[in-house]
Amino acid sequence: MFGFGKKKPQEVTLNSDQYKFEVEPEQNILDAALKAGVPFPHDCRVGSCGTCACKLTSGKIKPTADFSYVLDGEQLKDGMILACQSRAKTPVAIDVSIDSDAKASATKSYEGVVKKVKSLTHDIVELTIGIDNLEHSGMAGQYSEVLVKQVGNSRSYSFAKAPENENPGELSFFIRNVPKGRFSKWLFDGDPTGQKLEVNTPFGSFYYRDGKGTMVCIAGGSGMSAVKAILEKAAIDQVERDAVFLFGARTQQDIYGKEELEEIKKKWNPNYKFEYTYVLNMEPEDSNWNGARGMVTDYLKSDYIEKNKLEMKDCQGYLCGPPPMIDAAIKEFTSEGMPNNEIYFDKFLDSGSK
Ligand SMILES: Cc1cc2nc3c(=O)[nH]c(=O)nc-3n(C[C@H](O)[C@H](O)[C@H](O)COP(=O)(O)OP(=O)(O)OC[C@H]3O[C@@H](n4cnc5c(N)ncnc54)[C@H](O)[C@@H]3O)c2cc1C
The missing domain is CATH 3.10.20.30 (Beta-grasp domain)
Structure with a gap:
C-alpha cells in the first residue's frame, strides 16, 4: 500500500x-x-x-x-x-444561521464509571457517573452522550442538576426505562454499578436565556432533568423574573423531584415568584389526589391563561420530554401569542422516533 x-x-x-x-x-x-x-x-x-x-x-x-x-x-x-x-x-x-446568543464549550471525551443508580419512580432512575478528571463545562439544560460497550451506540442524557449543584467529578442524569430499549435493558435489568462507560460532553442548545417575562416551563417523564437544572441555575443566579413549572405525569406513581423543586422555591429571588404543579392525566377519579388533573397544556390554559395570570406573548417557554407533549405545548404557546423564538425545547427522541 x-x-x-x-x-x-x-x-x-x-x-x-x-x-x-x-x-x-x-x-x-x-x-x-x-x-x-x-x-x-x-x-x-x-x-x-x-x-x-x-x-x-x-x-x-x-x-x-x-x-x-x-x-x-x-x-x-x-x-x-x-x-x-x-x-x-x-x-x-x-x-448556517448561528444564533448570536448561542454559547458553546468544546465537547470532550471522558472515561467514567457508574457510581450509583437510585430509583426515583417505578420507571425512572437517577444515574450518577463518576469521572476523575472531569472539567464540567456544560450548562444546565445541556446533555451528555453516554456510550456503553454492551449497548453499541451512544445515547443522549440531559444533566439532572445545574453544574453548581453537582458533586465534583460527578454527572447525574434522570433516565426512564424505555420498553425494549437497549440502554434501558443494560441500566434496569441488573446492577451496572462499577461498570465503565464513555461520556462525551457537553451538547445541546437548551439552556437558560435572558429575558424579562415569566419562564413558562413544561416537562414530562425524565424531561424533569433539564428543566429542573435550568431552574436550579436561575435560582442560583437570582434571576429577576417569575417562573411557572408544570410537570405532566400519568398518575401519582410518576411523581418525583418534589424535594428539589421545594429547594428551588426556597432559593428563588424573593422579589419574584416560583411555583410548580404536578398535573396528572390518568390518575383514577376516586383516588386521594387533590391536585391538578388533565393534560398539562389544558391546565396551563384553564388555570393560567384564561384566569389572566399569564400574558403568554410576554413569556418565554422551556419544554423538555416526550416529543408529542412538546409539540402540543409549542402549539398552545404560539396560539396564545408567544413568539417562536422565545420557545426553547429538548425533545427526548429515541431510535424509534423517526
Ligand atoms: C437531546 C436528547 C436528550 C435526552 N435526554 C434524556 C434524558 O435525560 N433522560 C432519558 O430518559 N432519555 C433521554 N433521551 C432519550 C435517550 O437518549 C434514549 O433515546 C432513550 O433512553 C432510549 O434509549 P434505549 O437504548 O433504552 O432505547 P433504544 O434501544 O434506542 O430504543 C428506543 C425505542 O425504539 C424502539 N426502536 C429501536 N430501534 C427501532 C427502529 N429501528 N425502528 C422502530 N423502533 C425502534 C425500541 O423498541 C424502543 O421502544 C434524550 C434524547 C435526546 C435526543
Whole structure:
C-alpha cells in the first residue's frame, strides 16, 4: 500500500470565513464543529430534529442517512443537508444561521464509571457517573452522550442538576426505562454499578436565556432533568423574573423531584415568584389526589391563561420530554401569542422516533 486512497481530514468553512475547522474522514461535520467549540445549532444529533440543517455552498459530502426524513424537496433542491449526518469528501463551505446568543464549550471525551443508580419512580432512575478528571463545562439544560460497550451506540442524557449543584467529578442524569430499549435493558435489568462507560460532553442548545417575562416551563417523564437544572441555575443566579413549572405525569406513581423543586422555591429571588404543579392525566377519579388533573397544556390554559395570570406573548417557554407533549405545548404557546423564538425545547427522541 502506498497510501493511495487514504482518506485525510477536510477543512470546513462556515458562513464565508466566520469559522474554520477540520473534520476527520469518519467524523460527521456537526461533531467536528462541536469539538472545535463552534456554536453550531443542534439538538438530537441523530438526524431526527432538523436543527443542524444547513446549506452546502461548495464541496462534496457523503450523507450517512436519508435527509428526506427531515428536509423537504425544496430544501434538498436548495442544497440543504443535515450536518449531523454528513461526512466531508472534499473541503466544504457551509452557510448556517448561528444564533448570536448561542454559547458553546468544546465537547470532550471522558472515561467514567457508574457510581450509583437510585430509583426515583417505578420507571425512572437517577444515574450518577463518576469521572476523575472531569472539567464540567456544560450548562444546565445541556446533555451528555453516554456510550456503553454492551449497548453499541451512544445515547443522549440531559444533566439532572445545574453544574453548581453537582458533586465534583460527578454527572447525574434522570433516565426512564424505555420498553425494549437497549440502554434501558443494560441500566434496569441488573446492577451496572462499577461498570465503565464513555461520556462525551457537553451538547445541546437548551439552556437558560435572558429575558424579562415569566419562564413558562413544561416537562414530562425524565424531561424533569433539564428543566429542573435550568431552574436550579436561575435560582442560583437570582434571576429577576417569575417562573411557572408544570410537570405532566400519568398518575401519582410518576411523581418525583418534589424535594428539589421545594429547594428551588426556597432559593428563588424573593422579589419574584416560583411555583410548580404536578398535573396528572390518568390518575383514577376516586383516588386521594387533590391536585391538578388533565393534560398539562389544558391546565396551563384553564388555570393560567384564561384566569389572566399569564400574558403568554410576554413569556418565554422551556419544554423538555416526550416529543408529542412538546409539540402540543409549542402549539398552545404560539396560539396564545408567544413568539417562536422565545420557545426553547429538548425533545427526548429515541431510535424509534423517526
Ligand atoms: C437531546 C436528547 C436528550 C435526552 N435526554 C434524556 C434524558 O435525560 N433522560 C432519558 O430518559 N432519555 C433521554 N433521551 C432519550 C435517550 O437518549 C434514549 O433515546 C432513550 O433512553 C432510549 O434509549 P434505549 O437504548 O433504552 O432505547 P433504544 O434501544 O434506542 O430504543 C428506543 C425505542 O425504539 C424502539 N426502536 C429501536 N430501534 C427501532 C427502529 N429501528 N425502528 C422502530 N423502533 C425502534 C425500541 O423498541 C424502543 O421502544 C434524550 C434524547 C435526546 C435526543
